[in-house]
Structure formats: structure tokens, C-alpha cells
Amino acid sequence: MSKAFRLPHQHYSTLKERALHPFDSRSYDVLQAVDDLSFEVKTGEFFGIVGRNGSGKSTLLKCLAGIYGIDAGRIEINGRLSPFIELGVGFNPDLTARDNVVINAIMLGLSRREARRRFDEIIEFAELEEFVDLKLKNYSSGMSVRLGFSVAVQVDADVLLVDEVLAVGDAAFQRKCFDQFTRMRSEGRTILLVTHDMSTVERFCDRAMLLERGSMLSIGPPDEVSQLYNEVNFGRLDDADTAGAEPGQTVRIGRVWCEDTHGARLETAGHGQTCRACMELEFRRPVAFPVFTMTFRNDMRHTIFRATSMPHPAPGEFRAGDRATVRFSFQNLLAPSHYTLTPGVGEWDDGYRLLEQRDDVASLIVESDLQSGGVADLPTELEIVRS
Amino acid sequence: MNAQPAVSRYRGPSALGDDLRRFVNLTVILAVTDFKLRFFGSALGYFWTLIRPLLLFGVLYFVFTEVVRFGDDVKNYPVYLLAAIMLFGFFAETTSRGVNSLVERENLLRKVRFPRMVIPLSVTLNALFNLGLNLIVVLVFVLASGIEPRWAWLEMFPLIALLVVLATGVTMLLSALYVRYRDIQPIWEVALQMLFYASPVIYVTSALPDSIEQEAMASPLTAVLTQMRHALIDPGAPTAAEAIGGSARLLIPLAVVIAVFALGVWVFMREAPRIAENL
Numbered sequence: 016m017s018k019a020f021r022l023p024h025q026h027y028s029t030l031k032e033r034a035l036h037p038f039d040s041r042s043y044d045v046l047q048a049v050d051d052l053s054f055e056v057k058t059g060e061f062f063g064i065v066g067r068n069g070s071g072k073s074t075l076l077k078c079l080a081g082i083y084g085i086d087a088g089r090i091e092i093n094g095r096l097s098p099f100i101e102l103g104v105g106f107n108p109d110l111t112a113r114d115n116v117v118i119n120a121i122m123l124g125l126s127r128r129e130a131r132r133r134f135d136e137i138i139e140f141a142e143l144e145e146f147v148d149l150k151l152k153n154y155s156s157g158m159s160v161r162l163g164f165s166v167a168v169q170v171d172a173d174v175l176l177v178d179e180v181l182a183v184g185d186a187a188f189q190r191k192c193f194d195q196f197t198r199m200r201s202e203g204r205t206i207l208l209v210t211h212d213m214s215t216v217e218r219f220c221d222r223a224m225l226l227e228r229g230s231m232l233s234i235g236p237p238d239e240v241s242q243l244y245n246e247v248n249f250g251r252l253d254d255a256d257t258a259g260a261e262p263g264q265t266v267r268i269g270r271v272w273c274e275d276t277h278g279a280r281l282e283t284a285g286h287g288q289t290c291r292a293c294m295e296l297e298f299r300r301p302v303a304f305p306v307f308t309m310t311f312r313n314d315m316r317h318t319i320f321r322a323t324s325m326p327h328p329a330p331g332e333f334r335a336g337d338r339a340t341v342r343f344s345f346q347n348l349l350a351p352s353h354y355t356l357t358p359g360v361g362e363w364d365d366g367y368r369l370l371e372q373r374d375d376v377a378s379l380i381v382e383s384d385l386q387s388g389g390v391a392d393l394p395t396e397l398e399i400v401r402s
Numbered sequence: 403m404n405a406q407p408a409v410s411r412y413r414g415p416s417a418l419g420d421d422l423r424r425f426v427n428l429t430v431i432l433a434v435t436d437f438k439l440r441f442f443g444s445a446l447g448y449f450w451t452l453i454r455p456l457l458l459f460g461v462l463y464f465v466f467t468e469v470v471r472f473g474d475d476v477k478n479y480p481v482y483l484l485a486a487i488m489l490f491g492f493f494a495e496t497t498s499r500g501v502n503s504l505v506e507r508e509n510l511l512r513k514v515r516f517p518r519m520v521i522p523l524s525v526t527l528n529a530l531f532n533l534g535l536n537l538i539v540v541l542v543f544v545l546a547s548g549i550e551p552r553w554a555w556l557e558m559f560p561l562i563a564l565l566v567v568l569a570t571g572v573t574m575l576l577s578a579l580y581v582r583y584r585d586i587q588p589i590w591e592v593a594l595q596m597l598f599y600a601s602p603v604i605y606v607t608s609a610l611p612d613s614i615e616q617e618a619m620a621s622p623l624t625a626v627l628t629q630m631r632h633a634l635i636d637p638g639a640p641t642a643a644e645a646i647g648g649s650a651r652l653l654i655p656l657a658v659v660i661a662v663f664a665l666g667v668w669v670f671m672r673e674a675p676r677i678a679e680n681l
Contacts, residue, residue, distance in 0.1 A: 077678075081415050081515040084675035098515040105510050109439055121431045122514060124424055 048074040050229035051088075056222075058093060058173075059203045061196070063216040063223035063237060065244050071229040072209045073178060076100050079207065080176050094173030099123055101178055103163025108152035112143060115151055116166055123170045133169050140191075141165035161188055168195050174205045189353070190282065190380070193219070213241040214355055214378040217271075238269065238376075245374050265302065265370045266360045269295035271377040273356070276344075284347045286383035286392060291342045292322060294358040298333045305330055306367060307341045308359040312375065313352045319390050320349065325363075348391050351383040417674035419517030428516055432524035437531050451532055452539065455487050462487075462604055476606050477636045481540070481547050485634060486603040486627050488536040489562075493569050493623065494594050496529040500573030501580050501587050504677060511678045518674040522573040526566060533562070549635065557633040561626050564659055568622050571663030574670040581673065581680050602627045607645050619646035625655040 048071045056062045066072045077083045079090060080100050105122050106115050116137055120130035138144055141161040151159055196219060199206060210216060216223050216237045223240040225232040233243050271294045273281040284290050292309045307324040322343040324330060333339065355375035362368050385392060419425055441448055463480050466472045473479030503525045504511065504518075511518070537558075545551075580586040601623040602610075610618055618624050619642065629642040643649040673680075 077512075082512065082678050084415060084679075096515075099513060101513045104513040107435065107439070110435070114435070114438070118431055118435055121427050122510075122516070124421075126423065126427060127431075 047229050049078060049085075052226075052229070052231055053088070054224060054231065054234060056205060056207065058205055059200065060221045061200050061206045061208070061219050063220035063240070064207060064209045064226065065211070065213070065216060065223055065240065066226035066232075070226040072226050073100075074229075075226065076176050076178055076207070076209050092174055095124075095171070097123070097167075097170055097172035097175045099167065099170075100176050102167055103159055106151055106159060106163065109150060111148050111150055112138070112154070112162060113147050116162065119163070119166045120169065123166065124172070125170065137162075137165045137169055140168070157188075164188075164192060164195075168199070172204070174207070175199065176207050178209045187382075193282075212355075212378075213244060213374065213376050216241050217376055218378075241376055242268075242373055245372070245376075265298070265300050265362075266305075267297045267299060268358050268360065268371055268373050268376075269297060271295075271356055271358050271373070273377065273379045274342075281379065283380040283382050286347060286349075286351070286381065286385065288347050289344060290347045290379070291344045292356055292379075293340060293342045296339045296341060296360060298335055298337045298339075300335050302333050302360075302362050302370070304363040305333060305370075306361040306363050307343075308361065309343050310357040310359065311349065311354045311379075312357065313354055313390065317390070319354065347381060348393055349381045350387060350390050350392050351381050351385075352390075354379045354381060415515060415518060415675055415678065417517060417519045417671045425517050425520060428520045429523045429527060432520065433527035433531065436524070436528045448535065452536065455484075455491050455536060456539075459484050459487050466604060472605070472609075476609070477638065478547055478549060481543050481549070482606065482631055482635045483604065484543055485540045485630060486601075488533065488540055489565060489627060489630065490598060490601060490603050490623065491536070492529055492533040492562075493565060494598070495532065496526050496569035497572045497576060498590065498594060499529070500525045500569075501576045501590055503573070504577045504581055505681060508681045511681060518677055519574070519670065522570065522577050522670070525573055525577075526570045529569070530566065544634065552637070554633045554637065557629065561630055561633070564622060564656075565626055567663050568659045571659070571666035574666035575662070578666075578670045578673040578677070581677055597621075597623065600624075602631075606631060606639070608640055615645060616647050616651075619651075620654050620658065622655040622659045625652065 050071075052075065064072045064075065074083065077100065078085050079092075080096070080098065082100070099122070103119065105119060107118070110118070113134070116134055117127070117130045120133070120137075121127060125133070138147055141158075141164070143158060143162060146154065146158070151162075154162070196206060208215070208220065220237040222235060223237040224234040225240050225244055233240055271292075273284065274291050274293060275281050275284075276289050276291070281290060292311075294307070294309065296307075305324075307330070309322045310318055311320040311322075313319050322345060324341075356377040356379065357372060357374045358376065359372040360370050362370055383392065440451060459480075462483055463473075466483070467474070467479065473483070476482065500522055503521050507521050510516070511521075576586055576590055600618070601621065602618075607615060607618065607624060607628040619628065625642045625646070628640070628645050631639045632641045642655075643652055646652060646654070
């Protein structure tokens, strides 16, 4: 399918201007937002659509949702398609949560009776029982997003289209959202997700597609697509020098995850818990003195903590074809937030040279009762001397 | 999931959609919500939607019965004036709110797939709720001025239906055009004012010079208001058929209503797939 927008050089939208400049207004640029794209998503698949800003992914989603008309090609959908791409569309700040839920549910395709019947369930899921009769303008943004998500999961569609929903809400609610997605997938529903967040893609998607200027750059397993995404964005995201090394040529980084001391996978970690940040590697050419790093960034994208193998004994040489799993154990003293993990492999050869790095491919949510406001909560001892 | 999910193919949004139940549900919920918001948004709620036509009525009543003494010749002039203000007010409210209805709902249009026709129809429906309430007030005035209830009052329903079709046609036409041409709104404001004086609201059709009375009746608004006077206010007043000179000629205002509605539907259907991106 294709989709082009006509971008007039200057938008004449009044009759007078049109009358004064009858010919000027005919000149316009054509922006080919989605260019001859063809792909297929299987039933029950969790499909990620990734790409930079302006790569056409939101336009694609709007075309799929039937909001924009397409210029050429066709779209075929098996089953019922969810009609929305954003949460809480049409929420009215002057109405109570109760009214908004009913309106929103009807907008998304439920009947009045169904909407009323599922009302309690929706409110319970959003954990907003105390605020049912509060006007929405008095809600925090997080609360209204929760409400929007709770309504959206009630819609019984076979195919769901989701645009960047996971970037909002607190850690606990995000986990709930993920659980819902997992449940929907197990019910055989198909989910198309547009996102920038590579860790979401890797954790949830069965397949992913990378868009660039309206065309498909790649489609396939999420780890390969997210690797390519990082390569496309390499110049902008990477702060280290990679000159001389083709990404992915020397060493390939496979799965990246966090686990506890028993090897069980961790999505969330408590304060003080011992965690292990892990990455799987496959060397494509010999590396005499590899250096492994794992960078933790918080949700503000500040680098908070970087584990590196430098202070540890030299790991020894790796030959082409060698595989390894690298684990950094650390005591989690990070402040509660949503962290992303960026694994890196470098080489020490009269100086440090980065060979491979993949930004934000996994995540770790840190929970704690203490909200100190800092980026790390180091153990302290307290002494008070009254004088 | 359904055992045999239906394969649907589509190329873009449409005016009517394919799910009638959802179409109706959406139209009603949008109209009801707007109505509720105006009702409960302020302390006196509905009072404010009534005070405007009543104030207009008060001023015109004073001018035409006390100053110009025009109303003296017309039987039950105050009640006619009030009923005409309410009916014309319905047409004016529907169309003037309808003009920018699509632009106002930009957020919905860009984020949700739904039949586009829902939006102008919900505007009409909302105005119809107001008209219903306003007509209760009219009814009180009618009874208070000693007019005997008659079966002919039921003629109000087809008359209002004609008005609804006309107003909906205009709303569809204007709202679709307004997306592209933003000066539709001031143009329509002026046109509405002209229509107000061109229609028998402050005067009655029979007061027009004979030379233009039949031509004036070509306007559906004039025809509806003329018949309303006969049916509701004064059985002695001429019917629309008498005013235009024969029942057959009533096909002219009827044809105008149908033509406006058809044009509105045609333009709206043509524009519907591109509304979201032109906003």
C-alpha cells in the first residue's frame, strides 16, 4: 500500500486567498509518507513497528486503522479491528470518570448495555474506585491514562493497533499492561505495536518491522530488527567511537536480561536485592582482549551506572565462533525508576575501542518504598549528636 | 475469536460505515454528551439555552406590539412570534454549530475510525433535544393564550421533520466544505441573518405584498412557518397551499429540501475519506 500527503507550499484555506492566488495554490510538495509497503501479520502475532520520528509508522497505523484513506494498494483484515490508536480519545475533562468510561466504550464499539455491564470491571482494573465520580480534569495524567487503557482492553477486537502506550504510567501499572498484552496474545489476538522502545519490542514482539522514510528497511525477529534500528540511529545515540568496526561484524550481542541470584528472570527488582545483568555474545572474529560493559539509563535517559569488565581480571582471548554469556552481579542500590540496559563490547588494544553496542534493549524496573529523589540510594549510617 | 472471522478489505474511512448499530450508538452518545455538558456545565444549565430565544422574543414582542403596533392585526401574534423563533432557532443553531463541528472534533477524527456522518447528525440531534424542550415552553404559552387544542397540532411533527432534513442537509454541506474553506463560517453567519428576515418570523406570510408572497413560499422555511401558523396558532390563517397558490406548487419547497439534502449528502460522502488529513 502507499500513502502520500500533498503538502501545499502555502496553505490557502480561504476563498479570498484562493481568488487572489488562483494558480499559486496549485503548487504543492508530495510527501510519500508510506511508500509501496507490503507486509503480512499472522493471526495471534505480536508485531512491532519501529522507526525514527517521521519514518511513517504512525501514518501506517492510521491507514491500517481506517482513519486515513490510502492512495494505492489494499488492506485486508481478518476479524474485527480495534478502531482506535490512542488511549482515552474523546475523554472530556468536564465529565466524571463514570460518564467518560461509558462514552469511550461506546466509541470503541461496545453497546450501551455492554458498556454499563463492564463498568465495574474497568474501574477496578484502573484502580480508581474512589474517584469514579470525580471530574476528569481533576485526574492526574497517569490516572486518566490508566482509565483509558482499562477501557481499551475491554474492547473485543481480534486485531489491536497500539501507538506508544507503554511509555506512560508508573512501574506497577506498566507491568499490569504487559500482563494484559500477554493475556490477549494467549487468547489468539493480534497486536500491532508502534514504539521507539527497543526493550519492549524485544520482550514482547514475535516479529518486528523497521521503517525508514516510508519504506520497509527490514522485517524479522525482534532482536535483529532492533539491532538494525540502533545501527540506523548509531550516529545519534552512540557516544563512543566505533570507527573501523562494522557493527555486528566482530561480535553479535544476543539476548540481554536481568536475573536474580538463582537465575530467575527479573522484570522488577527491589532495593538492596542482588541482581545479575546478563548478555549473550557470539564472536565473529578473534578478539584478544575484549571489554564488556552494561550501561543503565533511567527514564530520563541519563546514564546512571555502567558496569564494566575493566577492573576485573582479563577475560582472555575469544576466537571466531566462540559464544559466551556475560553476567555482572551487583547489589541494586538504584533509586526506583524504569531503567534500560545497554550492553556493549569493546576491545583493548593500546586504548579502548567499541566494537558493538545495542541501546536500551532490555529493561529493569526498580521498586522501593523509599522515594529519596536521588538517582541512587546508597546505604547510610546515621549519627545524631545533640549539643 | 470468531470461528470464521470475516475478511474485510478497505481503503479508507467512509461517511456511513458498515455497522448501523454502532452508527446509531455513536450519534446518540455524542448528542447526549453535548447536551449534558451544556445542561450541567453551569449553575442554571438549561435556563441559559432558553433565555436567549425568550429574550429575543421579549424584545421583538415589545417592538411589534407596543412600538410599531404591527402585531395588532395578527391573531395571537405573541404566540406565533415565540413558536417561529423556536423553529427558526432550531435551524440556525443546527447549521451554525454544524459548520465547525468536524473541525471541533478533530481529535476524534484523527484518532478513531468511525463513520464520519455521525458528527453532523449528532449536531442535529442535539439541537432537536433543545427544540423539544423549547416547544414545551411554546405549548405552555399556546394554552395560556386560550387556544383550543386541535388534532391539527399533530401536523407539527411532519413540519419539524422537514426542518430536520433541511438543517441536516445544510450542516453536512457546510461542515464538509468548512474543512477546506475556513470562510464558510462568516459567510453562513451573514446568510443566516438574511434568512431570518427573509422568513416569516417577526411578520406573517399573509402580510407580504401579494406580488412576492408566492415567490417567498418557495423557501422551505417560509412554507413550514406558514403551515405552522395555520396548524398551531390560528385555523383561520391561510395554509401553505393557499399561500403558494395550489397544493401542487408545494412541491417546489419540498424539492428545495430534497435538493439541499441530496447535495449535502453527496458533498459529504465525497469529502469523507479525506476529512481526517485535511483538518
